Amino acid sequence: MLELSQLGCVRGQRLLFRQVSATLAGGTLLRVTGANGAGKTSLLRMLCGLLAPSAGEVRWQQRNITLVREDYARALLYIGHASALKDDLSARENLQAAQSLAGRPVRAEQARAALAAVGLHERDAVPARALSQGQKKRVHLARLALPDSAPLWILDEPFNALDTEGCDWLAARLAAHLQQGGAAVLTSHQALALDAGITQQVLAL
Amino acid sequence: MSAVLAAIDTDTATPDSSWQAMRCLFLRDLKLVLRRRSDSAAALAFFVIVASLFPLGVGPHMALLKQIGAGVLWVAALLASMLGMARLFADDFADGTLEQLLLSPTPLPLLVLAKVAAHWLSSGLILALASPLLAMQFGLPPQATLVLAASLLLGTPLLSLLGAIGAALTLGVRAQGMLLSLLVLPLLIPVLIFGAGAVEANIAGLGVTAHFSVLGALLLLALPTAPVAAALALRIALE
Numbered sequence: 001m002l003e004l005s006q007l008g009c010v011r012g013q014r015l016l017f018r019q020v021s022a023t024l025a026g027g028t029l030l031r032v033t034g035a036n037g038a039g040k041t042s043l044l045r046m047l048c049g050l051l052a053p054s055a056g057e058v059r060w061q062q063r064n065i066t067l068v069r070e071d072y073a074r075a076l077l078y079i080g081h082a083s084a085l086k087d088d089l090s091a092r093e094n095l096q097a098a099q100s101l102a103g104r105p106v107r108a109e110q111a112r113a114a115l116a117a118v119g120l121h122e123r124d125a126v127p128a129r130a131l132s133q134g135q136k137k138r139v140h141l142a143r144l145a146l147p148d149s150a151p152l153w154i155l156d157e158p159f160n161a162l163d164t165e166g167c168d169w170l171a172a173r174l175a176a177h178l179q180q181g182g183a184a185v186l187t188s189h190q191a192l193a194l195d196a197g198i199t200q201q202v203l204a205l
Numbered sequence: 206m207s208a209v210l211a212a213i214d215t216d217t218a219t220p221d222s223s224w225q226a227m228r229c230l231f232l233r234d235l236k237l238v239l240r241r242r243s244d245s246a247a248a249l250a251f252f253v254i255v256a257s258l259f260p261l262g263v264g265p266h267m268a269l270l271k272q273i274g275a276g277v278l279w280v281a282a283l284l285a286s287m288l289g290m291a292r293l294f295a296d297d298f299a300d301g302t303l304e305q306l307l308l309s310p311t312p313l314p315l316l317v318l319a320k321v322a323a324h325w326l327s328s329g330l331i332l333a334l335a336s337p338l339l340a341m342q343f344g345l346p347p348q349a350t351l352v353l354a355a356s357l358l359l360g361t362p363l364l365s366l367l368g369a370i371g372a373a374l375t376l377g378v379r380a381q382g383m384l385l386s387l388l389v390l391p392l393l394i395p396v397l398i399f400g401a402g403a404v405e406a407n408i409a410g411l412g413v414t415a416h417f418s419v420l421g422a423l424l425l426l427a428l429p430t431a432p433v434a435a436a437l438a439l440r441i442a443l444e
Contacts, residue, residue: 048308051444073310082301088240089233100229103222103310 008055034205087129234323252285274343275404313436329361366431373438
């Protein structure tokens, strides 16, 4: 599915990493580890196509992602550090807007169900500004709970700001996604307990 | 695995999904404007105040006011529409929505166009609609007032389109508003000349077709090119 070929990253005058290669097939998880400032977020942004690699290339289905930008965008779900929520919109409106922009529009009931799945039963009509940090993260992660999800997930520190219950939900959701043949790249400091049969690669920067 | 690949192949890029994404973004931005009306209100208030200062400063010289009216109103509208311009992408940039726009399967220039359209409805259109009232302070004849409103209706989308390029180029820069004005205002000079010129020509009893044709041509030129330029600048700004 996704191939990282000899990636290098220079930010300002600093070399963050070089010669990073990995291959990600369906059903596998790539966990990126490294100290703070090692370039984990830069690597993920590179994989999304938000940041051009200083060296090497990222390939999706054997094609450079800059050549197949629209196909790749349709197959990709990126969840970054920022919550990507509009404070003046409700949780449900935010979720629906995000999905429409991603080319996978959902109906209001589906959005409500996804929000309920991440534990925001009664909070779907509340403006995002009234939600706590962890709840905002949950709204953002609710995109993972929708039935028609992209095959490739790229998640930047998805477990941050989540409580234990949220972490358990996310781990279960990840496992289900991988079992269905999807792939995921994430940065996380702790190892993930996944069922046997799921390949977990670790990439240390 | 093969099922997943099949799913990707079936939902290939359709104009429908692009249209839906544009519509969604347009409605989202309008909804945000309606829930936070202070920005549009500030631009309108600025327009009204600046346009009202001139008659007060110049004094009751009707002939002079009539002569400068079109120019003053056009300059005031131009400055007012630049007021909220910096926020066009800055808010999306700050909360991370801009990254999601860049990662959308819909071509970015189309999304920029949707944002510009929403911005114009909440700024330029309101200014154009308010202009006949302000024109009364300058004693503009009824027909010239109509020409003024029409020239603003045709010219303000241009201000929004060109402003979007500036907003994208200055994204994440300190003192963004200042830099944006320095960058964009010189580009807007042709719009100002032909917009205000149309009203003056009408007062002088000349035809306005030429002025409106130039404004229309500029708009047709900016409509496809400005969103592309802004989209390129956004990709660079987010690197």
